[in-house]
Amino acid sequence: MGSIMKRKKKSSFLLPFLFLISILLQKPTSAAKKSYVVYFGGHTHGSEEAFLDSYERVTDAHYEFLGSVLGSKEKAQDAIFYSYTNYINGFAASLEEEDAMEISKDSSVISVFPNRGHRLHTTRSWDFLGLERNGRVPSTPFGARPILEKMLLLETLILVCGPSQRASGRKGWGRAPRSGEESVRMSLKKELVATGLLAPVNGSECFDADILAAFDAAIHDGVHVLSVSLGGGPTDYFKDGVAIGSFHAVKNGVTVVCSAGNSGPDPGSVSNTAPWIITVGASTMDREFPAYLLLSNKKQIKGQSLSPSGHPGNKYYPIISSAQAKAANATEDEAFVPAKISRPREGGGKIVVCIRGNNARVEKGEVVREAGGVGMILANDQATGNELIADAHVLPATHISYSDGLALLSYINSAKSAAGYITSPKTEIGTKPAPFMAAFSSQGPNTITPEVLKPDITAPGVSILAAYTGASGPTGLAFDDRRVLFNSESGTSMSCPHVSGIAGLLKALHPEWSPSAIKSAIMTTSRIQDNLKEPMKNSSFLKATPFSYGSGHVQPNRAMDPGLVYDLSANDYLNFLCSLGYNSTQIATFSVEPYTCPSKPAKLEDLNYPSISIPNLAGEITITRTVRNVGTPGTYSVRVEEPRGVSVLVEPTSLKFDKVDEEKKFKVIFKAKERNLRGEYVFGRIIWSDGKHFVRSPIVVKTVMHKP
Numbered sequence: 001m002g003s004i005m006k007r008k009k010k011s012s013f014l015l016p017f018l019f020l021i022s023i024l025l026q027k028p029t030s031a032a033k034k035s036y037v038v039y040f041g042g043h044t045h046g047s048e049e050a051f052l053d054s055y056e057r058v059t060d061a062h063y064e065f066l067g068s069v070l071g072s073k074e075k076a077q078d079a080i081f082y083s084y085t086n087y088i089n090g091f092a093a094s095l096e097e098e099d100a101m102e103i104s105k106d107s108s109v110i111s112v113f114p115n116r117g118h119r120l121h122t123t124r125s126w127d128f129l130g131l132e133r134n135g136r137v138p139s140t141p142f143g144a145r146p147i148l149e150k151m152l153l154l155e156t157l158i159l160v161c162g163p164s165q166r167a168s169g170r171k172g173w174g175r176a177p178r179s180g181e182e183s184v185r186m187s188l189k190k191e192l193v194a195t196g197l198l199a200p201v202n203g204s205e206c207f208d209a210d211i212l213a214a215f216d217a218a219i220h221d222g223v224h225v226l227s228v229s230l231g232g233g234p235t236d237y238f239k240d241g242v243a244i245g246s247f248h249a250v251k252n253g254v255t256v257v258c259s260a261g262n263s264g265p266d267p268g269s270v271s272n273t274a275p276w277i278i279t280v281g282a283s284t285m286d287r288e289f290p291a292y293l294l295l296s297n298k299k300q301i302k303g304q305s306l307s308p309s310g311h312p313g314n315k316y317y318p319i320i321s322s323a324q325a326k327a328a329n330a331t332e333d334e335a336f337v338p339a340k341i342s343r344p345r346e347g348g349g350k351i352v353v354c355i356r357g358n359n360a361r362v363e364k365g366e367v368v369r370e371a372g373g374v375g376m377i378l379a380n381d382q383a384t385g386n387e388l389i390a391d392a393h394v395l396p397a398t399h400i401s402y403s404d405g406l407a408l409l410s411y412i413n414s415a416k417s418a419a420g421y422i423t424s425p426k427t428e429i430g431t432k433p434a435p436f437m438a439a440f441s442s443q444g445p446n447t448i449t450p451e452v453l454k455p456d457i458t459a460p461g462v463s464i465l466a467a468y469t470g471a472s473g474p475t476g477l478a479f480d481d482r483r484v485l486f487n488s489e490s491g492t493s494m495s496c497p498h499v500s501g502i503a504g505l506l507k508a509l510h511p512e513w514s515p516s517a518i519k520s521a522i523m524t525t526s527r528i529q530d531n532l533k534e535p536m537k538n539s540s541f542l543k544a545t546p547f548s549y550g551s552g553h554v555q556p557n558r559a560m561d562p563g564l565v566y567d568l569s570a571n572d573y574l575n576f577l578c579s580l581g582y583n584s585t586q587i588a589t590f591s592v593e594p595y596t597c598p599s600k601p602a603k604l605e606d607l608n609y610p611s612i613s614i615p616n617l618a619g620e621i622t623i624t625r626t627v628r629n630v631g632t633p634g635t636y637s638v639r640v641e642e643p644r645g646v647s648v649l650v651e652p653t654s655l656k657f658d659k660v661d662e663e664k665k666f667k668v669i670f671k672a673k674e675r676n677l678r679g680e681y682v683f684g685r686i687i688w689s690d691g692k693h694f695v696r697s698p699i700v701v702k703t704v705m706h707k708p
Contacts, residue, residue: 033094035081035115037208037241038066038103040089042248042591058085066093069102082213086220087248092209110586113239115209118230206230208241215245219252224507227500228258229493231271234447237577238586243274250276251570251591255507255515257500259492260455261442265383265538267547269442270454275607276573278503278519279454282441282461282495283553286434286531289390289425289463289488291398293377293408295319296419301408303377303398304388304463306474306488310396310424317374318350319418321409348372351420353408356380356399362475365393375422379405385540387439390463390488392474396422402540433530437548438462439539441492444547445681445700449580450615451604453700456523458549461495463488502556509560510630516568517630521559523610524566524695526552545683546698551611563693564627564636566610571595579604612668612686613700617646620671627664627688627695629657634690638666643682643701647671650686672703679704 043058062083066076082092092115095103104112211230218226226249228242237243246256258272260281272279291305296316311317352373354364365376376397380387386401400408412418438461446454468487473480499522506518513521528536528549536553538544574587578597588595605614605623614621635656640648649669657664668686684699 033096034100035092035207035209036095036100036103037092037111037113037115037212038090038109039111039113039238039244040108041110041586041588042087042251043089055085058089059083062091065106065108066091066103069099082209084212084216086216087252088212088216088219088245090212092212107585111236111238113208115207116232116235116239116241118206118208118211118232118242211241212245215241215249219249219254223254225500225504226254226256227497228256228272229491229496231259231261234268234271234273237274237448237580238582240274242272243277246274246277247573250515250573253515255500255503255518257496257503259496262440262491262493264437264441264443264548265439267443268445268447270444270446271442273446273448273452273454275449275452275568275576275609276515278499278522279456279550280461280492280496280499281443281455281458281549282438282490282492283435283458283536283549284387284438284462285460286431287427287429287463288388288431290428291396291425292423293398293400293420294423295411296417297411297415299411301398301400301404303400303404304390305393305398305422305425306390307393307395307397307422307425311375311421314421316419316421319353319377319408319412319420320350321353321412322355322368349374351375351377351422353377353379353405353412355405356384360475360477361389361399362391362393362480363477365395365397366477366479369395377405377408377422379408382540384439385538386436387462387539389490390425392482392484392487394475394480398422398425430531433532433534433537433541435460435530435553436537436541437539437544438490440490441495441548444550445615446613449604451613452607452609453546453550453611453613453698455548455550456519456611457499457526457551457554459495459498459554461492461498462490464490464494466494499554502554502559505556506559513565513630514567514569517565517628520565520567520610521562521630522554523551524564524697525555525558525562526550526696527555528552545681546611546700547681551696551698561631561693562695563629563631563690564688564695565630566608566625566697567628568608572608575602576604576607578602611698611700614670615700615702617670617672617701617703620669622667622669624665624667625697627655627666629660629662629664631660631690631693633658633660634692636688636690636693636695639687639689641685641687641699643684643699645673645682645703646684646701647673648684648686648699655688670701 062080063073063076066080067073070076070079076093079093079095080091081094084090100112103109215226226246228246231242232240237247242258246258249256255278256276257278257280260279261269261271262282263269263271270279289304289306290302291307291310293301293303294314295301348371350373352368352375354368354376356378361378364378368376373395375395376393378397378399380400380402382402384402388399388401391397391399435458437458441458441461442455444454446452465486466489468474468484470483473482474484474487502522503518506513506521510517530536536544536549538548570591574591574595575598577587578584579601584595584597587597603623605612605621608626612623614623635654637654638650640650642648647670649671651667651669655664655666679702681700681702684701686697686699688695
């Protein structure tokens with residue numbers, strides 16, 4: 001000790017240089033690390049005793065594996081923050097990029113991918129059945145624990161959901177339940193994130209590592225339905241936590257329902273595209289919350305709102321556009337969509353017209369209010385068309401359509417002194433047309449596997465009444481200090497739980513049905529007409545297509561008795577992965593049970609899906625489907641609505657079923673008509689009916705020119 005101290009004293013002038021050299025020679029610190037998921041596939045434990053025995057063995061194997069890369073088991077234990085030990089085999093760890101690349105070389109590893117964020121497809125989560133009190137999620141009153149206890153963003157550990165009965169410390173999701181711990185069984189909202197028990201990082205994202213942990217725990221708990229109201233951009237199935245987790249869930253009999261995303265109306269924006277997932281778009285219903293703008297020229301414009309009140313006493317106020325009230329340093333475009341950088345300068349005592357886009361709808365009203373404005377008219381842009389959303393505005397406000405917005409701005413520009421007032425919102429039932437597609441609802445085609453049509457279905461997702469958290473105001477914005485028990489929410493996060501609840505009811509009614517049979521029943525019994533008996537429309541009131549609504553708008557009562565179903569087993573999905581080019585070694589690990597890819601991979605179009613998508617029709621193609629009778633014996637006849645420019649022939653044209661669970665095959669022959677080849681998607685339908693049941697499958701076809 002003394003000699004060391006003496007040596008330090010003699011060479012103290014070298015210390016700064018030695019320190020600098022040591023820093024330069026060191027490997028990057030943990031600041032350079034990122035979170036990765038290392039996925040090996042699946043495993044099974046059989047009995048509960050086997051599960052208890054294997055937990056330590058599996059986690060230890062993960063430590064040993066990573067330790068061989070990092071240099072020691074201790075480093076591996078420090079790096080791993082999730083070890084998946086139930087049905088999913090893998091771990092999540094903080095790693096440097098070079099270590100992740102080294103792991104990828106190991107033949108036992110299916111995939112290594114960054115811990116990707118998935119956006120929650122609505123603005124906030126729910127308070128369900130009184131689980132939340134005073135903005136906190138307490139120890140759950142009936143044994144249900146939060147789905148996730150923590151979220152990891154790179155190296156930042158964030159507690160999000162209050163105490164957990166299973167997780168303890170950094171690691172805990174893999175542990176078996178202690179004696180007396182109650183597993184969470186299915187209830188109406190016992191489904192992943194739609195319960196409100198999952199708080200996303202930064203209010204908007206959940207991460208692959210946490211999602212996989214949730215799936216792994218839920219499968220072990222024996223749930224029947226998982227409702228996953230989140231999603232990232234479309235990506236490879238083996239690099240997507242939702243796709244991986246949902247595969248293991250479906251393989252174990254759990255129906256997984258996911259949001260299609262809120263990135264519409266852009267084509268190809270749909271997420272959660274794996275065929276084993278039920279992917280849900282968002283549409284309107286026949287209830288709305290109108291608030292009218294009454295103008296001084298005796299005309300009125302109908303909008304939507306959940307403002308606390310309208311203007312009292314029918315007093316008229318001057319109406320100006322936000323461009324007329326822009327701040328000195330704001331551009332014209334910035335003023336039309338006012339944000340904090342563009343404060344209305346002359347908005348005092350006036351109603352200000354703002355254009356939708358760029359920042360939160362309600363935030364625009366706050367900008368107007370802070371400038372002294374007495375009301376706001378929120379007008380749609382061309383892309384959002386007729387999609388009106390009832391928001392809890394902070395001042396009298398109403399949301400109007402694109403065409404009404406154009407008319408209002410024309411009135412403002414032509415009138416000497418435009419004036420009006422806004423009425424208090426009310427509730428109206430039986431509005432028409434309904435349903436129509438929400439502009440925000442993400443659309444197909446499926447950019448990962450275009451041979452699988454996505455979304456699968458649409459359901460109510462606009463201005464949905466929901467129990468609400470006490471942790472934030474109804475707008476979810478920092479300035480909003482109001483607190484409400486219920487709120488109106490919009491997004492595919494709202495439509496997803498509708499279908500999840502229907503799936504739960506179908507499972508209760510038909511406990512023997514597989515997740516694929518439940519999906520088929522929901523899809524084939526949907527409708528594509530609105531309450532005017534006209535084809536469903538998009539938010540611009542143009543005819544919508546299956547890229548918006550999938551099979552159609554869900555009809556729960558009809559789904560109870562679909563007549564026929566298109567069923568799929570786990571092996572069918574494995575064959576599908578083989579057709580995508582994954583090898584038998586990868587898929588065998590993925591499946592746990594012995595599995596070998598077929599010697600001749602099946603066509604992707606032959607996946608026994610309830611819809612049909614042919615993305616590259618050059619000349620002629622024949623596909624096959626199998627239907628199973630889940631109704632009474634009978635004979636079904638086929639009717640075809642051909643896509644424009646494509647001939648469709650079904651063989652045979654009738655199917656006779658003598659008993660329940662009997663299966664019949666049929667083939668569909670598609671042939672492009674040369675004179676109508678345009679390289680665009682066209683749409684049609686196949687409908688099987690016995691006079692009582694109508695089993696509908698959408699057809700999506702894109703024709704391509706013959707190669708010489």
